[in-house]
Amino acid sequence: MPINPLTLKKIRRFSSIKRGFYSFLILSSMILISFFAEILVSNRAIVVNFNGKFYFPTYGQIITGKTFGLDYEYETNYRELAREFKQGKGGNWVLLPPVPYNPYENDLRDNEYPPFPPSLKDRHYLGTDTVGRDILSRLVYGFRIAILFSLGLLAANYTIGISIGCAMGFVGGKFDLFFQRIIEIWSNVPFLYVVIIISSIVVPSFMMLILIMAFFEWIGMTWIMRTMTYKEKAREYVLAARAMGASDFRIIFRHIIPNAVSVIVTFAPFSVSGGIVALTSLDYLGFGLPPPTPSWGELLQQGWANMDAYWIVGSVIFAMTLTLITVTFIGEAVREAFDPRFHTTYE
Amino acid sequence: MAVYFFRRFLLIIPTFLGITIMVFVITRFVPGGPIERMIAQAQQMQSMPGGTGPMSAQDGRNQPLSEEQIEELKKYYGFDKPVMASYGLWLGKVLSGDLGVSTRYYDPVWEMIRERIPISLYFGFISMVMVYGVCIPLGIAKAVKHKTHFDNLSSIIVFIGYAIPGWVVGVLLLVLFASHWEVFPLGGMISDNFDSLGLFGKIKDLVRHTVLPVIAYVAGSFTVMTFLMKNTLMDNLSSDYVRTAMAKGLPFRKAVFRHALRNSLIPIATNFGHNISIILTGSFLIEKVFNINGMGLLGYESIVERDYPVVMGILVISSILLLIGNILSDICVAVVDPRVRFE
Numbered sequence: 001m002p003i004n005p006l007t008l009k010k011i012r013r014f015s016s017i018k019r020g021f022y023s024f025l026i027l028s029s030m031i032l033i034s035f036f037a038e039i040l041v042s043n044r045a046i047v048v049n050f051n052g053k054f055y056f057p058t059y060g061q062i063i064t065g066k067t068f069g070l071d072y073e074y075e076t077n078y079r080e081l082a083r084e085f086k087q088g089k090g091g092n093w094v095l096l097p098p099v100p101y102n103p104y105e106n107d108l109r110d111n112e113y114p115p116f117p118p119s120l121k122d123r124h125y126l127g128t129d130t131v132g133r134d135i136l137s138r139l140v141y142g143f144r145i146a147i148l149f150s151l152g153l154l155a156a157n158y159t160i161g162i163s164i165g166c167a168m169g170f171v172g173g174k175f176d177l178f179f180q181r182i183i184e185i186w187s188n189v190p191f192l193y194v195v196i197i198i199s200s201i202v203v204p205s206f207m208m209l210i211l212i213m214a215f216f217e218w219i220g221m222t223w224i225m226r227t228m229t230y231k232e233k234a235r236e237y238v239l240a241a242r243a244m245g246a247s248d249f250r251i252i253f254r255h256i257i258p259n260a261v262s263v264i265v266t267f268a269p270f271s272v273s274g275g276i277v278a279l280t281s282l283d284y285l286g287f288g289l290p291p292p293t294p295s296w297g298e299l300l301q302q303g304w305a306n307m308d309a310y311w312i313v314g315s316v317i318f319a320m321t322l323t324l325i326t327v328t329f330i331g332e333a334v335r336e337a338f339d340p341r342f343h344t345t346y347e
Numbered sequence: 348m349a350v351y352f353f354r355r356f357l358l359i360i361p362t363f364l365g366i367t368i369m370v371f372v373i374t375r376f377v378p379g380g381p382i383e384r385m386i387a388q389a390q391q392m393q394s395m396p397g398g399t400g401p402m403s404a405q406d407g408r409n410q411p412l413s414e415e416q417i418e419e420l421k422k423y424y425g426f427d428k429p430v431m432a433s434y435g436l437w438l439g440k441v442l443s444g445d446l447g448v449s450t451r452y453y454d455p456v457w458e459m460i461r462e463r464i465p466i467s468l469y470f471g472f473i474s475m476v477m478v479y480g481v482c483i484p485l486g487i488a489k490a491v492k493h494k495t496h497f498d499n500l501s502s503i504i505v506f507i508g509y510a511i512p513g514w515v516v517g518v519l520l521l522v523l524f525a526s527h528w529e530v531f532p533l534g535g536m537i538s539d540n541f542d543s544l545g546l547f548g549k550i551k552d553l554v555r556h557t558v559l560p561v562i563a564y565v566a567g568s569f570t571v572m573t574f575l576m577k578n579t580l581m582d583n584l585s586s587d588y589v590r591t592a593m594a595k596g597l598p599f600r601k602a603v604f605r606h607a608l609r610n611s612l613i614p615i616a617t618n619f620g621h622n623i624s625i626i627l628t629g630s631f632l633i634e635k636v637f638n639i640n641g642m643g644l645l646g647y648e649s650i651v652e653r654d655y656p657v658v659m660g661i662l663v664i665s666s667i668l669l670l671i672g673n674i675l676s677d678i679c680v681a682v683v684d685p686r687v688r689f690e
Binding site: 019181184185188189190196273280285300307310313321324332 | 361362365366369370373377503506507509510511512514515518519521522525526527533631632635636646647650651658662665666669670
């Protein structure tokens, strides 16, 4: 598929903006890593060599302790297996992930109460939370959930927003006025209220929460799209297309939407960061995804309640800052790349 | 133009009705309202003595209140009439200035709100002054020094403030300055021994409690303002009339302050009207983090506790403020920019 030279120019301009470009590299590698988080952060070993046979427990069915000559039928505890293999002879070995904890398991000890501070020896690189779950592990899985959530939310919002906004701008008149009032009412209904109500009836699942949020956040995109359509509709090329006999359908989908996309794209990174913040805020208040889902908001809540455990707040705020700043810098660079103006400066 | 604004003010009415009807209807169909809570409380009271829990569960319907009692409760809370009828009653009361009584604390809603307004107003006003006081000069400096080290460095700092939500900044500030270094208090409005302090001590105490929340408030709205100022000023600097002024030999300083700056303040002015609702209602997340008993926290708690009269009362006030704020913004635009004509 040939790339439009204008698009090519925009991509070139984007990569020439160093801050945004490096942020883009950092964020995409973070997302990529989080998709394969099971290999790096998990209580399942990457490779087990037992009696000359190789096992790869990371993905797929659980492997019971019996398989490795242990005396239990439930899933193998690979950390203990590794310790045992090290002591015994026979050339068996276990390769554990760098962070050998999964986000749901409580690492409890005798005579000590969590949260435990960071320690290299226990491989809790960022310590544990108040019930003994590894923070790094929860951060990584929480990141994956947050980024998928905000991408899903973005897709939902933009689909609704573009269709309704475009219709409002294109049809205009009474239809526009009617939806304007609806939007005004909608934007005043306390969002939190409805979320709390729904979560008191059912436990919100991932998809459900996206739907609830989209139910309230389609407004922003609709408004932008409406203005864009109004503007584009009045331009000469639409008039020309109409004079040549193009149908409304063709004008909307071949002319107006492709032209509006260049504006919409510049909003996308900010929508992503908005989605992450929204999910974190809801989780912080306890109305987001149900526990024990790994979540940054829940960690923040723990850190807020246990300020002496500085490692909880410290790590989650660091992770959040890094993510949100890279997203914001990308957004800034995209906006600049799509902006045809070059500013004048005076000496 | 007067006609236009008159029409805008009239349009507040249907929107206001729409908002309140929608939320009112929601409150009616949600489990966990005051009557359910009463029943639950009565259940607890019953099962308390003797621990006869399992026995009453065997009765099948574990209903501590009689039908008549429930009917009476429904009547008391106005749940016995159809939705629209009780909405009409509620609206009539609101129009006569009565917001009802909290179902949780049995205080008049208006009293509860009136107590909280000064607190939110205090933080809102200080942060607004701070935002405008810092953002306008900073925006000007950044526009004039575009693409210099100063601009890049301050951009990074400002963007960090933009990326992290205010309440997260608040949590961080609390951990650092209140818990770790113990420079500032852990939240709240005043210390416990506030009354025993002298006037000077009182002021000092209040200031100490104010610093962190205000930083959290300012952090969020800071960026938008600064960049709005910077970008509009840069647009104006590259426009023809400034170029002409420069070409005629006007010093750069004069070109900026006499010509470009005045036009660049227009978008800033348009944002001004929205402040009214932010100042009064505050941010419930920041208020929750810092334990400030403002309007935001009141609204949040009333939602969580299903205190419907308070929810509706706050909704009435905040939606009216928001709608008026929108119109005020438009009036600001018309006042600042004589070219703008609303028809």
